[in-house]
Amino acid sequence: MSLKTKRLIFGILFSFFFLYTIAVDTIGTSKDDGERWLTEKAKKGKLVFQEYNCTACHQIYGLGGYMGPDLTNVISTPGKGPIYAKAFLQAGSQRMPNFQLSEEKMEELIEFLTYIDKTGISPVKKFKTNFDGTISEATK
């Protein structure tokens, strides 16, 4: 393989990757079903989530640690919800430290979780498997 060919393949791959990156960051991720719930409080709640390193133990859409449950739909799961989430934030548990959060920070976190809940489903529990290995009709 000549040097010219190698450079050409590398250049083509990188160019595609660059365009693909722009597409992923814009049209590929433009849909946000939770937009209505994205309040200023929810935005601050995300920063609280990061400040206390919640991702070390909790996942959102499967991204994060495994010590605690995935929090994507904690607000709408039957038997859970904002009060349930707040109880954990206030008292902690055997696995979760009590972070001594202020009332304001707890509210912000819960608004953030409410926003996430409206954006989609994780983990998916009901789905249809297609012949090519893909899935469809995914629901809670």
Next chain:
Amino acid sequence: MKKEIGIVFIGLAFISLLGGLFFGSLSSFQFVIPGFLDSFPFVKSRPLHVSLVVAWIFLSAIGGIYYFLPKHVKLELYSDKLARIHFWIFLITGVLILTCYFIGKFGGREYWEFPPILSIPIFISWILFGINYFKTIVGKIYHWPIYLWMWATGIFFFFFTFTEAYLWVFPFFRDHIVRDITTQWKAYGALVGSWNMLVYGTAFFIMERISGDKTVAKSKLSFAMYFLGLTNLLFGWAHHIYIVPSAAWIRNVAYLVSMTELIILSKIIWNWRKSLTESVKKFHILPFRFLVASDIWIFINLVLALAISIPAVNIFTHGTHITVAHAMGSTIGINTMVLLASCFYIVQDITKTQFNSLQQKIVKAGFWITNVSLLTFFISLIFAGAEKGQMVIEDKLTFQEIMQHISPYLTVFAFAGIGIFIGLLMVIFPALRAIFRYLRGNA
């Protein structure tokens, strides 16, 4: 006489690995025994483990490159001073990151859990590394062997992916959870790909040195595999976001590209048929032994990676311990084995002698303890993940009940982690001792 900067990097890499193993063992027990050492919670021990292990991979790969270029590729470093500045920035930033974790100051992003301000010196240090690398090799060799391409690719894409990992500081990314999660996985997937380029480049280099065959690193087939690997680095990351409500074409591209890894898998199986005799013949050579182990782990991890790239399988495995098995199997089984091969090659090169027979016995016993423990560790995570995935889909048990159900597997995982720690300690100790002796001698 001046200390060789590559060796200094490797000395620090070993120390990082020991720290990473210690905090990994600690956090695995915190995982199994709730409340264990709650004065130093999991939110602190986990990032310490992750960052120290990532530091081990980067430091040892970079150390190898700084060592091999002048010593074996016969290209004098563009600037030794720049490499030393690189080292000190890395060290000081590393100490600051660890301090932040100890005092509970977080940036709270997966993998990069330190405050974002500390990403700036890391970025600067890579610019220095990039300048040094490219100024050292560009125009000096016309037909780069594959390892020079791979190292160059790793350095180049590190900038791209590291920048992408910090796009969240802009509200356009931060305030849109689907975009944020997608970009994060994209950045991390490609980041792992970029360090894999550094590691696999090192593997090619060591293999060339041991075999003495310089044709492989310039062959058409090697470059075809390199470009296939690069395509996967760039477009194969999205099997991590099958459940994220982003556009379907992102998932389809990833699924399609991931399946091309079947070609790599076939090549590995084909190569084994040819190289088995040689493997048996050279197994006594320490660096070669680590490369053989990494080959087997590449095979195991590739089979797992292919399986979890199928959406219908991924729906069960995503967010379970199978993803952890995939990550740990790759970082310990593949990356660490290759990098240990590189480090042992360098240690034997600088000391100009072999380890004595007791040291060799210790290293070989450590090698087996590590690999057997890693296999146990890997299998227990697969079982834990498979059961968890099944139970989550069935939706009959609470999270706590699921965790209780899989706790026997996680107990085995935690003890196997101790086995890996002991095994690697036995492997590293003689090498680290030799490095310190050498550095003291050259002080």
